[in-house]
Amino acid sequence: xxxxxSGMQPxxxxxxxxxxxxxxxxxKMQETHDCIYCVVDLHAITLWQDPKELRSNIRELTAAxxxxxxxPERSIIFNQSAVAAHAELAWVFNCVxxxxxxxxxxxxxxxxxxxxxxxxxxxxVYPNLMAADILVYRATHVPVGEDQKQHLELARNIAQKxxxxxxxxxxxxxxxxxxxxxxxxxxxxxxxxxMSLRDGTKKMSKSDPSDYSRINxxxxxxxxxxxxRKARTDPEPLPSELEGLKDRAxxxxxxxxxxxxxxxxxxxxxxxxxxxxFAAFKPALADLAVARLAPxxxxxxxxxxxxxxxxxxxxxxxxxxxxxADPIMDExxxxxxxxxxx
Ligand code: ATP
Ligand code: MG
Numbered sequence: 001x002x003x004x005x006s007g008m009q010p011x012x013x014x015x016x017x018x019x020x021x022x023x024x025x026x027x028k029m030q031e032t033h034d035c036i037y038c039v040v041d042l043h044a045i046t047l048w049q050d051p052k053e054l055r056s057n058i059r060e061l062t063a064a065x066x067x068x069x070x071x072p073e074r075s076i077i078f079n080q081s082a083v084a085a086h087a088e089l090a091w092v093f094n095c096v097x098x099x100x101x102x103x104x105x106x107x108x109x110x111x112x113x114x115x116x117x118x119x120x121x122x123x124x125v126y127p128n129l130m131a132a133d134i135l136v137y138r139a140t141h142v143p144v145g146e147d148q149k150q151h152l153e154l155a156r157n158i159a160q161k162x163x164x165x166x167x168x169x170x171x172x173x174x175x176x177x178x179x180x181x182x183x184x185x186x187x188x189x190x191x192x193x194x195m196s197l198r199d200g201t202k203k204m205s206k207s208d209p210s211d212y213s214r215i216n217x218x219x220x221x222x223x224x225x226x227x228x229r230k231a232r233t234d235p236e237p238l239p240s241e242l243e244g245l246k247d248r249a250x251x252x253x254x255x256x257x258x259x260x261x262x263x264x265x266x267x268x269x270x271x272x273x274x275x276x277x278f279a280a281f282k283p284a285l286a287d288l289a290v291a292r293l294a295p296x297x298x299x300x301x302x303x304x305x306x307x308x309x310x311x312x313x314x315x316x317x318x319x320x321x322x323x324x325a326d327p328i329m330d331e332x333x334x335x336x337x338x339x340x341x342x
Contacts, residue, residue, distance in 0.1 A: 004029050005139035005183075007038035007080065009206065010057035011049065014064050015214040016289070017194035017204035019296075020260045021145030025189045027069035029143055035075040036137055036321060037065055039314075042080045042087060043130070046123040047111070047207070059310045060300070064217055066313075067299035078317030080133065085325035089132035090125070092332060096162050097128050101154055107147065111207070131155035135180045136325045143186040146193040147203055152185040159183065169335045179335065190260030197231040200249025218297045221290045228254075228286040233278050240274025242267055251278075254285055261288045 006026060008018055029035055039061045044054060058079050065077055080086050102108065105127055112119045122129075130151050134142055135158075142152055159180035163170065170179045196202040196213040204214045212227055219227070233250040245252040245266075252266075255273075258281075259266045273281050303310065333340050 002033050002141050003137055003139045004033040004035040004141045004143065005038070005134045005137050006036075006143050007040040007043070007133060008061060008065075009044045010039050010041055010054065010061040010079075011044045011047070012057070012206040012216075013060065014217040015194075015204055015206060016217075016257065016293075017145065017191070017214070018206070019068065019217060019293075020189070020191035020194055020257070022143060023065070023068045023070075025143040025186060026065075026075075028189075029141070029186075030071060030075050033141060035070075036139065036324075037070050037075055037077050038133060038321075039065075039077075039079040040133065043126060046120055046126050058314075059307050060304060062310050062314060063300045063303040064296070066303060067296045068217075072313050072317065076317050076320045078314055078321045082314065082318035083136075083321045083325055085136050085322070085329040086129065086132055088329055089136045089332060090129040092336060093128040093132050093158050093162075094125055096165065097125075097131075097154070097158050101157060102127060104150075105154070106150060127151045127154045128158065131158045134183045135159055136328055137321075138181055138328060140181045140183055141186055142183050143188075145203075146187050149185055149187060152183060156182045166335050169337065173331070173334050175331060175335065179331075190263070191256055194257060194260075195249065195253040197227055197253075199232065200251075200253045215289055215293070217293055218300065219293070220297075221286075221294070224289050224293070225283070225286040228282050228289070231282070237275055237277045238270060238273045238281060240270050242270065244270075244274075254278075254281070258285050258288060261285075261292050 006022060008014065008022065026035065026037055039058050041054065041058050062077060066072055070077060102124055108124055108126070111123060131154065134155055144152065159182050163177070163179050166179070167177070170177065194204045196204050196208060198210055198213040208214060212230055215224055215227055231250065231254060233254065234248055238251065238255070239245060245255060255266050255269050259269045262269070330340060
């Protein structure tokens with residue numbers, strides 16, 4: 001079967017966007033694919049992390065994967081830095097990708113902001129590491145949220161350029177012409193782009209400084225109710241038709257979140273709530289979010305009570321990941337001409 005790779009950064013806690021945009025699909029894909037789900041700690045340090053917090057965030061994210069429905073027996077769960085091949089292949093890709101390609105990445109522009117001279121070079125080459133994450137397993141299917149589309153495009157360009165630049169050596173070493181497959185993004189599922197509760201035109205993000213912008217997986221019922229109540233909307237009641245949400249980003253976002261959580265369509269939500277105001281809709285949305293998230297948060301807490309078990313699970317996952325990645329990395333070295341003396 002096709003191999004799936006995806007990951008999340010262990011920075012702060014997971015939010016509804018991560019859950020609906022990525023994790024729900026991860027869980028589903030386990031039934032039909034060989035899946036590798038990574039806690040991408042090397043990506044996290046592109047922005048400075050407190051070491052103690054980073055360590056505990058890695059365990060917490062691992063617990064969130066499992067509590068959210070990723071099966072650690074069936075799928076491979078591990079943290080990125082435990083498998084050296086990611087960083088090794090990323091270096092090779094730093095030498096394949098072009099400055100011009102990376103200069104076009106919108107996420108870098110957003111995260112670097114105005115202080116472009118002062119961000120880490122890691123933040124700039126982040127997409128090269130992401131390409132390495134995927135290609136070091138020759139993964140072909142990458143379930144992500146919509147914001148990652150451009151990075152996936154870059155990963156395809158890197159794979160393509162590597163295959164071209166080294167075509168002769170690939171053939172001479174007896175490998176298939178398509179040495180790296182071109183990975184495909186899987187941007188599907190209930191909500192591919194959940195927006196900030198404070199600004200319906202910005203995506204919900206872990207790195208948003210305002211905690212009121214997002215619903216975290218570990219928020220309790222009170223926090224969720226308060227955040228939904230304060231979510232920026234407009235004074236109009238909900239429309240009964242989809243067209244009525246045009247130019248009402250805040251309202252559209254809440255309706256979309258409701259639909260995704262309830263497993264139904266926006267049309268169906270509007271058929272039920274059309275004509276009603278946010279004073280009625282928001283509490284219903286908060287209740288629904290609590291009903292979906294509370295069991296996951298409970299399970300996370302249960303798992304986190306035994307950090308040694310989480311570490312053991314990550315160690316096993318890293319062993320399984322290395323078994324796939326190391327031989328591919330050896331092939332890369334042979335193709336590039338990096339001597340492997342033995
Ligand atoms: P950061 O702000 O630090 O980049 P993030 O919220 O974007 O954090 P990531 O760890 O970068 O989280 O992304 C993990 C996964 O969640 C990716 O597949 C990403 O596309 C998806 N994702 C992130 N935010 C959203 C969102 N608002 N809606 C849908 N999917 C999202
Ligand atoms: Mg992100």
